[in-house]
Amino acid sequence: MAATQHTLRTAATIARMEWRLEWRQGHQLAAVGLFAVASVYVAFQASDQRTSASAWTAMLWLVHLFSGFTAIGRLFDRERSQVRRYLQWTAAPLGLMLGKLFHAVITTTALTGIVLGAFVLFLGWPVGIESPGKPGLLILGAWLGGLSMTTTLVFVSAVASQVRGGSGALGAVLGLPLLIPQLILATRLSRGALGDEPWTMLVEYPLFLGALGAGTATIACILFPYIWRE
Amino acid sequence: MKGGWNWIWKGSSIALLAYVILRGFSTPLQPGLVSATPSQLTLEEHTLTLLAVGQPFARENAQASDFELVLRSGDQLLATVLTDVQPHAATAKVRIPSTLPSRALDAFLFTPDAGTLFLGNACFVEDAAKGDIPTEFRAQAPAEAAPKLGFSFPYQPNIMESIRNLLWHVPMWFAMFFIMGLGFVASLAQLRTDSVKWDLRAEAAVRTGVIFGLLGLTTGSLWARWTWGAWWVSDPQLNGALVTVLLYSGYLILRAALGEDDRVGRLAAVYNVFAFVMLVILLMVLPRYTESLHPGKDGNPGFNSYDLDNSLRAVFYPAVIGWGALCYWMYTLRLRMNRIAYSLLSR
Amino acid sequence: MHALLLLNSLEGFFFGSGKAHVVTGVALIILAGLAFAMWRMDRRLSRLEEENANPPS
Numbered sequence: 001m002a003a004t005q006h007t008l009r010t011a012a013t014i015a016r017m018e019w020r021l022e023w024r025q026g027h028q029l030a031a032v033g034l035f036a037v038a039s040v041y042v043a044f045q046a047s048d049q050r051t052s053a054s055a056w057t058a059m060l061w062l063v064h065l066f067s068g069f070t071a072i073g074r075l076f077d078r079e080r081s082q083v084r085r086y087l088q089w090t091a092a093p094l095g096l097m098l099g100k101l102f103h104a105v106i107t108t109t110a111l112t113g114i115v116l117g118a119f120v121l122f123l124g125w126p127v128g129i130e131s132p133g134k135p136g137l138l139i140l141g142a143w144l145g146g147l148s149m150t151t152t153l154v155f156v157s158a159v160a161s162q163v164r165g166g167s168g169a170l171g172a173v174l175g176l177p178l179l180i181p182q183l184i185l186a187t188r189l190s191r192g193a194l195g196d197e198p199w200t201m202l203v204e205y206p207l208f209l210g211a212l213g214a215g216t217a218t219i220a221c222i223l224f225p226y227i228w229r230e
Numbered sequence: 231m232k233g234g235w236n237w238i239w240k241g242s243s244i245a246l247l248a249y250v251i252l253r254g255f256s257t258p259l260q261p262g263l264v265s266a267t268p269s270q271l272t273l274e275e276h277t278l279t280l281l282a283v284g285q286p287f288a289r290e291n292a293q294a295s296d297f298e299l300v301l302r303s304g305d306q307l308l309a310t311v312l313t314d315v316q317p318h319a320a321t322a323k324v325r326i327p328s329t330l331p332s333r334a335l336d337a338f339l340f341t342p343d344a345g346t347l348f349l350g351n352a353c354f355v356e357d358a359a360k361g362d363i364p365t366e367f368r369a370q371a372p373a374e375a376a377p378k379l380g381f382s383f384p385y386q387p388n389i390m391e392s393i394r395n396l397l398w399h400v401p402m403w404f405a406m407f408f409i410m411g412l413g414f415v416a417s418l419a420q421l422r423t424d425s426v427k428w429d430l431r432a433e434a435a436v437r438t439g440v441i442f443g444l445l446g447l448t449t450g451s452l453w454a455r456w457t458w459g460a461w462w463v464s465d466p467q468l469n470g471a472l473v474t475v476l477l478y479s480g481y482l483i484l485r486a487a488l489g490e491d492d493r494v495g496r497l498a499a500v501y502n503v504f505a506f507v508m509l510v511i512l513l514m515v516l517p518r519y520t521e522s523l524h525p526g527k528d529g530n531p532g533f534n535s536y537d538l539d540n541s542l543r544a545v546f547y548p549a550v551i552g553w554g555a556l557c558y559w560m561y562t563l564r565l566r567m568n569r570i571a572y573s574l575l576s577r
Numbered sequence: 578m579h580a581l582l583l584l585n586s587l588e589g590f591f592f593g594s595g596k597a598h599v600v601t602g603v604a605l606i607i608l609a610g611l612a613f614a615m616w617r618m619d620r621r622l623s624r625l626e627e628e629n630a631n632p633p634s
Contacts, residue, residue: 155504162497163487170487174501177476181512184469208516219507223500226421233623240619244612248605255601559615566622570629 007095014091014099019106021078028078029071029110036067036111037118044122056126057190061183064115064146071107072153073171075100076161093225101154101217108150112143129194137202138193144206145186148213152178155220158227185209243555250549254397257541259284260377261318262385263349266337271355275325278310280337280349284385286317287344294320298340298372301352304331306362309369329361345377350387384539392456396542397549399449403471404550405557406442407513409435410478412561414506417499429495430572432502434564436481442557443475467524470512477505 022028043059051059079087087096116139125131132138153175160171189205261284268276280299288297294312299322301308310324320339337352383393413435420428450471455461462468484501488494517524 159484159497159501162493163484164491170484173483174480177473177480178508180469180473180476181516184464212511215507215511219504223503226496226500229496240616244608247608251601251604251608255597255604559619563615563618563622566626570622570625573629 003092007092007098010092010095011098011102014096015102018078018099018103029107032067032071032107032111033114035070036063036115039063039066040115040118040122043119047123050127051123053126053129053191053194056123057187057194059123060115060119060142060190061145061187063119064112064142065149065179065183067111067115068108068146068149068153069172069175071111072104072150073157073175074161075104075154075157077157088228093228094221096228097154097158097221097224100158101151101220104150104154105147108146109143112139112146116142126194132194133196134193134199134202137199137206138190140206141186141189141193141209144209144213145182145189148182148186148209148216149179151213151217151220152182155216155223158220158224162227182209182212185212239555240559243552243559246548246552247556250397250545250552253545254394254549257545258382259391259393260379260382260385261285261287261341261344261347262387262390263337263339263347263352264387264390266349266352269353271324271326271335271353273326273328273355273357275323277313278322278324278353280320280322280339280352282318282320282347283390285344285379285382287339287341287347288315288317288320290317292317296342300338300340300369300371301335302338303333303335303355303363306331307369307371308335308363308367325367326355326358327364327367328359330355330358330363331360333358340372340374342375343378345379346374381541381544383542388457392453393542395449395453397545399446399453400546401550401553402442402446402449405553406439406446408554409439409442409557409561410506410509413439413502417502417506420495420499421503424496426495426572429499430568431565432499433485434561434568436478436502437564438557438561440475440478440482441560442553443471443478447471447475465524466517467513470517473512474505474509477508481505 040063043063047055047059153171156175156178157171160174163170185205185208189202189209192202192205261282263280263282265281267279267281278299292315294315297312297315297320299310299312299320301310301324308324308327308330310322312320312322314321333355334351335353335355337349339347339349341347386393413432416428416431416435419425420432450468451461454463454468481498481501485494485498488497491497
């Protein structure tokens, strides 16, 4: 009982700490947002303003993927080493993970909004599509796809952060293959949401994405204490 | 003698594989029809040629009267007159009536020695009206003779002779699953006990498993080129397989990045447990719930019969055991190397 | 058989012309080589293990 309380308190504290860091320093999300918008603008220029539905979704998810890497890839490298040492001694590992996950979920939600908004603003809809057939499903897919990528990235960045003298590159190397299934599901869902298939044909994709995200988050929580122990 | 049993199972694995290679490449394929020409028919008399692969369904100078060819349209049979039978081809004259229950015709070739050969949708009649086949065109189903083929592999459309790849591709994936499962157990034990001896096991298992995963991908790619016409197609099972191999390569990269760090065992074990759970999800759960071309899953009957065929089973099971044992042997070699290296380094 | 050669290359060329024996031979040679390499490595490891268990000095 006391252990559960400690865990929950840690989670709340970590989430609050991350949130404060965000506002105090204020550059993390802004940097990621800048990265995302700039990428979208490059995509806009590269695509000659006339994109097919498949190219549109491909670019959407490439931008989303790399923005996600930028945002989450260094989630466990943000504290200075003294703070980190302090957390390793005092914080409940599971609580720390939950706090970080919570923060990652908030960040991803914001990121999804930025990427999708910038995409529609600059590129408009794909050629031949006046407006998406199922806008709700498109947004839901972008969000769920982002989330299921994020939970995996949180785990990978936790592992990568333990490598002394490692750089962000290791996180990317380990993370990319792990994200392929999520990306396959997410791109299919987005393409379907743009077209005019009935939504019942696509309902399995959000379910799979949600299950993958929840599954990886659970494994990450179970395994995290072993990663974090010094 | 201490090493006696050791050499027996190692030798047996090689002997089994030698048997699999000899048997797998020398066993003839059962005859099967591959095509009918012309495939587009009009409402007149045609000379139809059916081609077959595999072992011959007829002797050199067979009598056409011993064979019978009927075409099926819907649930009714259309008569033909066989004019010539060669070991791998049969020629027949057929008159098409103006009314047919279905425009697609399936061919049944009744042979005295090779059983009944079937070719679904052998030809199409574009301009036939819908209706019953007139009585004078109809055929009675001939008596079916039991095939006398001897030891031979079953014929599958599209797969044909490449069915022999079953003895390589599938056991290699089995071996990979087996050895990765071993690595998973070792990693769980490593997390429980934090002892280096389990880490040495896990590393050896993953390294061996990656080799077999790559072999499985290669043989699978060859097979895909032959049956589906492309080296790689986007398919849940194939995506899962590729991601699995990449994942475990990530394990080796992570170990290399950690280098001499004393936490390498624990972190690698964490990653390995995660990787194995992903493997199970990617290769055993997701493909079952999404449409897949790959056999062994729903939606494709391509191989549902292979485990029923005794001749194939007689080679397939030795192949599974042989590859599994070879894989385990490789694993023990790597494990012993790891142990020696560890004891030398920590001396 | 000529019709089969046209039909698809594997069926006609490979099994029709007896090239399958060549493949069998090559596969057996590869297997023998692999078995020999693994056997030698096995022996070498046994020797190393022995040396490691009782150091020569």
